Amino acid sequence: MTDTKSFYIVLFDSTSEALLAEKLFKKAGISHKVIPVPRQISSDCGVCIRFSAPDMERVSAALDDRVAVRDISPLD
């Protein structure tokens, strides 16, 4: 919220994929937050998962082939 840390977000094609991915985040013990897709990215495409930049590799490993990810992009 007032964090100055750098974050990335994982975008999905559907809400159910986001929910599935959150379970994988939890299972892998990666700190994350489910947030609405920021307005500058989309007007209505639902939720995404935010994580800290240093966790990038762990996130890729946790989601790899288990869930369809549309994109991982930095959050400014």
Added chain:
Amino acid sequence: MIHEIDARGLACPQPVIMTKKAIEAGEDCVVIVDNEAARDNVCRMAKSQGCEADVEERDGCFRIRVMQGAGRKRKESVVPAAGPTVVVFPCDRMGKGADELGNILVRGFLHTLGEISPRPDVMIFFNAGVKLTTDGSDVLEDLHALEKAGVRLLVCGTCLDFFGLKDKLQAGIISNMYDIAETMLSAGRIVRI
């Protein structure tokens, strides 16, 4: 020549992002999309940016002409109601229908409250809504940030007691029906999720 953006075959939100970039660059453009959802999203976004959007259907595709309007960048001002804004949480989810979805929505809502203005003045949690404020809640980080920003969080004591959560409170203060009723009745507006 007018900038033409071919967004056929692209998944949401790609057409919207491409259009938005053109608008931000100050260009008029024609966006071509192949489905109604994309058409509606692009039009809505263009209008929200103060642009005009005219749609023409041709060969099963939609050509959306987006023109910088006079209203560009003009923001509507929100007229605050007299009296505090109170948001009430009668449930630990947003809306009825699918519980898992309602959980995602309430988390999104609380995250968003921290990002937008105006902020609520008071938030009231009762019935299962109190579970948002106790151990294991997914939204404690957001609630703490809102408290820090000056939002008062009133949590129904009767409800905490009913759910056996009185010693698990992690955000807000334990409140009673007098405070809750008074706050609701003196509110400028009440937002119920």
